[in-house]
Amino acid sequence: MQQTEFQAKEEKLNIRKTVSQYLYKWPWFIASVLLFVTGAYIYLRYSVPQYQSKTTLKFDKKQNDLSSALADLDNLGIGLGNADELKSEAAVVNSRPILMQVVKNLNLNVEYYNSGEIKDSQLFANAPITAKIITYNKNKKFVSSPYTVTSVKGDEFTLKSEKKGSFTGKFNIPLQLDFGTVIVQRNPSLAFKPEYKIIFWNPIEKVKKLEKAIQVNLPDEKAMLMDISLVGSLPEKSEAILNEVTKQYNIDGQRDKNLQAENTQKFIDKRLEVITSDLSGVENKKEDFQNRNRIVDLQAQAELALQNTSENTKALLLQQTQLDLLNSLTAEASKSNNQLMPSNLGLNPSLEQSIAQYNQLLITRNKTMKQATNENPAVIEMNREIASLKDIIRDNISEQKESVQAGISQLQNQITTSNSVIEKVPGQSKIYRGIERQQNLKEQLFLFLLQKREENAINLSVDVPKAKIVNPAFTEDTPVSPKRGIILPGAFFLGLLIPFAIFYILFGLDDKIYSRDDIKERSALGILVDIPSLKDSESHLVQKNDFSELAEAFRVLVSNLKFVLPVKDSAKVIIVTSSVKGEGKTLVSVNLALTLANKNGRALLIGSDIRNPQIQRYDSEPTKRKGLTEYLYDDSVVVEELIHTSTTNPSCDVIYAGTIPPNPQELLSNGRYQKLIEQMSSQYSYIIIDSAPLMLVSDTLSIADTADATLYVVRSGESRNILIDFANDLVKDSKLTNVSFVINDVSKRAGGYGYNYSYGYGYSQTKDKKNWWKKMFKS
Secondary structure: OHHHHHHHHHHHHHHHHHHHHHHOOHHHHHHHHHHHHHHHHHHHHHOOOEEEEEEEEEOOOOOOOOOHHHHHHHHHHHOOOOHHHHHHHHHHHOOHHHHHHHHHHHOOOEEEEEOOOOOOEEEOOOOOEEEEEEEEOOOOOOOEEEEEEEEEEOOEEEEEEOOOEEEEEEOOOOEEOOOEEEEEEEOOOOOOOOOEEEEEEOHHHHHHHHHHHOEEEOOOOOOOEEEEEEEEOOHHHHHHHHHHHHHHHHHHHHHHHHHHHHHHHHHHHHHHHHHHHHHHHHHHHHHHHHHHHOOOOHHHHHHHHHHHHHHHHHHHHHHHHHHHHHHHHHHHHOOOOOOOOOOOOOOOHHHHHHHHHHHHHHHHHHHHHOOOOOOOHHHHHHHHHHHHHHHHHHHHHHHHHHHHHHHHHHHHHHHHHHHHHHHHHHHHHHHHHHHHHHHHHHHHHHHHHHHHHHHHHHHHHOOOOOOEEEEEEEEOOOOOEOOHHHHHHHHHHHHHHHHHHHHHHHHHHOOEOOOHHHHHOOOOOEEEEEEEOOOOOOOOOOOOOOOOHHHHHHHHHHHHHOOOOOOOOOOEEEEEEEOOOOOOHHHHHHHHHHHHHHHOOOEEEEEOOOOOOOHHHHOOOOOOOOOHHHHHHOOOOOHHHOEEEOOOOOOEEEEOOOOOOOOHHHHHOOOHHHHHHHHHOOOOOEEEEEOOOOOOOOHHHHHHHHOOEEEEEEEOOOOEHHHHHHHHHHHHOOOOOOEEEEEEEEOOOHHHOOOOOOOOOOOOOOOOOOOHHHHHOOO
């Protein structure tokens, strides 16, 4: 739980540190915001507002580019388009032929500007002069040519160009210029200012510009709507361009429709000629087939043959029945005995009558035979009549049989003929239907083409626009650029963002040490004091009864040293070192010795950096006594010859480094240095050793075993993080003992973190009063 609270506290401190870094740079943020906002204001003040103009077209779903005739032909598989062509129409609207016609009709290849002091304002409908390019020279590289109209006197004017020179001409009279021939006209209803600017363009260049500027969008394809928009500084010009674009688009569409209709007319006429010829051939073929097969109506003739066959078959059955009856009667009539014969059989009436008489006479004879014999004359007469009738009956039967047999033969022939006709019907019907099918198809196609020819003629006479203009060109009230509501806030935030990004990069690349937090992030070693930064004009030495910030810092250092130094009767040895040259170890050594010598007994300062001695710089009256080098080199030199009392504090003695030797490492390692410290320990309370930088030479490591505590000096804003890692490695390898950091040259705004070290609290220290603007721009 405590560890979590500590981590949260540390994270809070890091956030505060990060915020302080940027807050310290607040003047740069304010300057950047002012710069960007001012630039945005100037841009908005002098930039030309751009407005968006728009027009909307609607296409009919039922009527596309094709005429109705071609649409129907499309249904026959000869289609030339469909409703999906709306997407391709967007490219047609913005096509170069249409835009070229727009440029010509609106004379867009000539632009007019009203000259101003800062910017030129474009004119369109209210220009006091107008110009038109009549012809162009054969110069393919010509893009544009600007001229200034000046010196208008009566009908004369002058066109000036920086590169082409001056041309003088008269209104309404062609004038030859460098690119071609132009004619200039004047609008007498408008006042003429001293100077105007005219730019003559190559039409192709204006078409290219319009091609990029005009935007075509399809907001709803199902609704068949098309939006055409244009952004420009002159709303009336943009609206005129859009209206002309829609006009030329409809004209182009009407032209295409008429061209299609004319082509359709030619196509239909050619097809009618072919169909007429084909139809005539089919009709001739049908007529020849009917003549050869003697057919008027194949279906009726087939039905009639079937009917005849059925009726003849019934008649044949009836005739055969009669023939059977006649054969039976023949058998009866051939018998010798006289018996009654069958009657009412549906035979010939004369035969039926003879049979009836025969039966009646036979019945009468049989009745008479009951009363008389065969010799009775009446019986004899009746027998004779019966035999005569029977002969008659036989003759009639014979004649009737011949007649019936002839009828049977005739019926059989008729049935055979009808069956022959019926057997031919399927083949003839197949051929006939094929001929009729061709005839019907040709007739339908012939009638269809006739109808479409009339419809196409109607389409040619009707002028229907390709697209309906739902909204004529109009312009939005609010300009699309520059957008004040976006540019000013954007400039403000950009003014904050750019310095933030710059400082973010600088802070990210900065690996220097500025404060305690920077050391704590990389080392667990203690930090005893932050020594404030000093100006060149300020004293760099702690004086007696000194209440400056420097003196207070070293008093803090002395107080903190009590918790670091061991308790011992002899002198407490403190070695002051650093990683590299220039970090202020000598300053710390000298002032620490002066501070310890004030109230803590006598102190001895030994200049042990014999390669680059610096202690004498802080002595106003340096002597030419022998130094540490002479003592280490010459055994005959005694300590008393080395000691020099500081002119700043009489309680502080100093042993200078002496002459720079050729072999400093050997001298410091010969053992005499340890003897010197041991000898001086009984005479002083504190011994401060100003040693050499550790990263450059190994001299300090040779004498590090003599120290009770090691003060490792780092300089704020100069020392780098890698030096802290170097110090950690020395401690880890036990090359230094009891090490603590001292941060030197710490400014009140160390690294922008906002550390304000108010040393001298409670003392009447005089502070420099600075102007507010100096404080504002102080880094």
